[in-house]
Amino acid sequence: MPNELTNIVVAGLGGQGILSATDIVAEAALRAGHEVKKSEIKGMSQRGGSVTSDVRFGRQVLSPMVPAGEADYLLVLAADQVPAYRHLLRLGGTLLTPEAVDPNQLANRKALNVALLGCLSAHLNIAAEHWLAALRANFPESFFDANRQAFELGRQSQQKTATT
Amino acid sequence: MSESERRLLSGDEAIALAAYHAGVALGAGYPGTPSTEILEYFSELGGPARWSPNEKVALEVALGAAFGGARALATMKHVGLNVAADPLFTAAYTGVVGALVVVSADDPGMASSQNEQDNRHYARAAGVPMLEPSDSQEAYDFTLAALELSERWGLPVLLRATTRVCHSKTIVRPGPPRGPAKPPHFEHNIRGRVMIPANARPAHRRLRQKLAEIQAWNETSSFNRLTPGSPSLGIITSGISFAHAREAAPDASVLKLEMTYPLPLGKIAQFVRSVQRCVVIEEGDPYLVDSIRAAGLAVEGKPEMYRFGELDVARVRRILQRDTSPEPAPPPGKPPQLCEGCQYRQVFECLRKKDCIVAGDIGCYTLGVLPPFEAMDSCVCMGASVGVGLGLRHVLPPAEARRVVSVIGDSTFVHGGITGLVEMVYNPPPTGHVLIILDNLTTAMTGHQEHPATGRKLNHEPTTRLVLEDLARAVGVKRVHVVEPRAGSSEFEQVLEECLASGELAVIIARRPCLLIVKRLRELERCETEQKSSHAQ
Numbered sequence: 001m002p003n004e005l006t007n008i009v010v011a012g013l014g015g016q017g018i019l020s021a022t023d024i025v026a027e028a029a030l031r032a033g034h035e036v037k038k039s040e041i042k043g044m045s046q047r048g049g050s051v052t053s054d055v056r057f058g059r060q061v062l063s064p065m066v067p068a069g070e071a072d073y074l075l076v077l078a079a080d081q082v083p084a085y086r087h088l089l090r091l092g093g094t095l096l097t098p099e100a101v102d103p104n105q106l107a108n109r110k111a112l113n114v115a116l117l118g119c120l121s122a123h124l125n126i127a128a129e130h131w132l133a134a135l136r137a138n139f140p141e142s143f144f145d146a147n148r149q150a151f152e153l154g155r156q157s158q159q160k161t162a163t164t
Numbered sequence: 165m166s167e168s169e170r171r172l173l174s175g176d177e178a179i180a181l182a183a184y185h186a187g188v189a190l191g192a193g194y195p196g197t198p199s200t201e202i203l204e205y206f207s208e209l210g211g212p213a214r215w216s217p218n219e220k221v222a223l224e225v226a227l228g229a230a231f232g233g234a235r236a237l238a239t240m241k242h243v244g245l246n247v248a249a250d251p252l253f254t255a256a257y258t259g260v261v262g263a264l265v266v267v268s269a270d271d272p273g274m275a276s277s278q279n280e281q282d283n284r285h286y287a288r289a290a291g292v293p294m295l296e297p298s299d300s301q302e303a304y305d306f307t308l309a310a311l312e313l314s315e316r317w318g319l320p321v322l323l324r325a326t327t328r329v330c331h332s333k334t335i336v337r338p339g340p341p342r343g344p345a346k347p348p349h350f351e352h353n354i355r356g357r358v359m360i361p362a363n364a365r366p367a368h369r370r371l372r373q374k375l376a377e378i379q380a381w382n383e384t385s386s387f388n389r390l391t392p393g394s395p396s397l398g399i400i401t402s403g404i405s406f407a408h409a410r411e412a413a414p415d416a417s418v419l420k421l422e423m424t425y426p427l428p429l430g431k432i433a434q435f436v437r438s439v440q441r442c443v444v445i446e447e448g449d450p451y452l453v454d455s456i457r458a459a460g461l462a463v464e465g466k467p468e469m470y471r472f473g474e475l476d477v478a479r480v481r482r483i484l485q486r487d488t489s490p491e492p493a494p495p496p497g498k499p500p501q502l503c504e505g506c507q508y509r510q511v512f513e514c515l516r517k518k519d520c521i522v523a524g525d526i527g528c529y530t531l532g533v534l535p536p537f538e539a540m541d542s543c544v545c546m547g548a549s550v551g552v553g554l555g556l557r558h559v560l561p562p563a564e565a566r567r568v569v570s571v572i573g574d575s576t577f578v579h580g581g582i583t584g585l586v587e588m589v590y591n592p593p594p595t596g597h598v599l600i601i602l603d604n605l606t607t608a609m610t611g612h613q614e615h616p617a618t619g620r621k622l623n624h625e626p627t628t629r630l631v632l633e634d635l636a637r638a639v640g641v642k643r644v645h646v647v648e649p650r651a652g653s654s655e656f657e658q659v660l661e662e663c664l665a666s667g668e669l670a671v672i673i674a675r676r677p678c679l680l681i682v683k684r685l686r687e688l689e690r691c692e693t694e695q696k697s698s699h700a701q
Contacts, residue, residue, distance in 0.1 A: 013498060014500065023333075026172055026333055027172060030170065030172050030335065035335065036172060036333075036334070036335060037299075037332060037333065037334045038172070038332060038333040038334075039328060039331065039332040039333075040331055040332070041275045041327070041331070047500030047501055047502070047503065047528065047531060048498070048500055048501055048503070049497065049498055049499050049500030049501070050497025050498045050499075052497075061334075062407045062408070062410045062411035063404075063407045063408045063410075063411045063476065063477050064299075064328060064332035064333075064334065064404075064407065065328065065408075065476050065477070067476060067477040067478050068478060068492075068494070081497070081498065083495060084494075084495045084496065084497045084498075085495075085497075087492075087494065087495065
């Protein structure tokens with residue numbers, strides 16, 4: 001198995017669920033049997049400032065931080081923050097923004113972070129069961145149905161993109 | 165729990181889990197990013213954890229526990245160890261009979277701190293052994309090792325982590341729980357623990373003797389791992405820099421120093437001789453490179469520009485290439501701000517309107533310095549608002565002096581402001597002074613921890629509440645006002661005006677719960693009322 005390191009950065013503003021999003025990616029990758037590292041800067045995250053969090057997984061992960069310009073996937077939860085983070089993405093990397101999902105179709109609008117994880121999941125080789133298990137483990141049980149709906153919505157949006 | 169279980173834990177969680185597995189009988193600290201989660205997680209696991217009023221008290225409580233033969237843990241952020249430095253230096257002389265591990269969580273790059281001091285200097289300055297984990301597995305393993313080393317050598321041990329270790333999650337395979345060897349028990353040792361000069365002089369010699377023994381032991385200890393590689397490039401590193409260095413230079417030979425005080429200089433010398441070029445990769449100050457050079461070894465350090473901020477893979481590549489060209493500046497993100505609806509907005513609007521000279525302090529409310537308020541003129545360390553405000557009042561011409569106010573949060577006031585308040589009453593400025601305590605009933609900045617004036621312990625259980633207004637009156641302040649700043653009310657502004665005009669000493673407590681804890685407070689109060697009524701029956 002070659003060490004195909006996957007580099008993911010999730011960015012946005014405090015309160016958007018960035019840190020729980022990377023918790024879920026990291027746990028799904030862990031459940032899929034990968035070596036995983038996750039990093040975050042959250043000192044002032046609750047005061048609406050910029051927040052970023054990195055997840056890296058593969059056979060061997062060294063630094064927990066994704067070097068600038070080496071992100072394979074960049075999820076930006078606040079559309080107006082894209083210019084601040086675009087430099088993190090590698091050439092040919094995938095940018096995922098809230099435009100990928102229709103907020104009116106979300107059972108719970110706060111689940112935008114999970115919808116974008118659904119988008120991301122369509123690109124990664126991690127079985128859906130691991131994603132769902134991670135969603136279940138990281139949120140209260142009462143949120144699970146809304147989260148699953150958001151996740152599926154995001155996942156399907158990418159499959160449509162891929163076939164068109 | 166099976167030994168092969170893989171768990172994704174932050175460095176903080178791993179430290180807490182190890183402390184729990186090791187049977188730590190007392191964990192004390194004061195909240196501070198990036199250390200806060202250690203005691204919170206330790207408490208969640210069922211460990212006896214407490215917030216102390218400040219780090220000095222936390223370390224003293226932990227030291228007492230270790231004098232009693234227990235395993236104790238004191239946690240704090242890097243600047244917290246400045247506050248706790250006094251007991252640390254002399255605890256190195258007294259030593260301990262149980263275990264005392266002091267966690268210093270440093271914040272290179274200042275994600276949420278007022279400076280980026282490098283606390284590795286404290287290990288050398290105080291003369292206590294230091295371990296530096298580079299990921300969560302090591303945070304777990306080294307916490308256990310630190311407790312055992314502390315017991316073995318009878319010394320406090322510094323476990324020094326950094327933001328990227330504390331707040332990164334990596335895989336941990338925890339071992340089985342293994343408690344302390346013996347239960348707490350007190351043995352008199354007057355000469356060993358009563359540091360009058362006659363006892364302290366031999367104690368200092370004992371400390372240096374122990375450190376010499378530990379240094380010799382560390383030469384062949386299981387710490388300090390060698391990753392063999394090309395002899396053309398050798399890297400000496402420690403902590404998180406190890407991960408960056410391995411990624412930046414996968415072919416290099418790497419000596420990762422894990423016990424970084426006292427340094428295994430023999431082992432380092434051998435490594436330096438085995439490679440053609442030897443570069444020391446370390447975040448922050450040139451602690452390792454200076455120590456290694458002082459031992460007469462020729463090693464390359466990093467250019468001065470890399471002293472500032474965190475290291476990462478790209479910066480390590482640049483260091484190895486001796487690249488000192490300007491680094492690309494990342495596009496600006498959005499700065500944090502006071503929450504919409506935060507009661508402190510009104511306070512800072514008033515202070516701005518009145519053109520006050522504001523000696524500020526550490527907490528959420530430091531954000532009052534940013535637009536649109538820009539109503540803060542200094543922020544130095546926990547509690548400094550009081551003393552700095554008084555100093556300004558003493559020397560400024562009266563017209564300016566009368567505009568000076570000190571602004572401090574509730575938790576920060578308890579931490580470091582009380583002695584400032586005593587100073588205010590003891591040496592009152594001729595124009596009087598106004599101290600505003602922003603009381604939102606929580607330690608908001610670090611994630612809403614309890615403190616003595618909330619009347620609740622770390623785990624939110626009720627305890628005796630420190631009543632700030634009673635305290636202010638008790639130290640001798642005559643003008644003490646408790647005001648609730650709220651939209652549509654000019655009460656705060658009126659009280660402030662009155663106090664500023666009085667020329668007397670005044671304390672204004674601006675009290676209203678942080679809006680982010682209102683729901684939790686209601687829930688806690690409901691539970692407490694239910695408990696009280698069930699006791700009454």
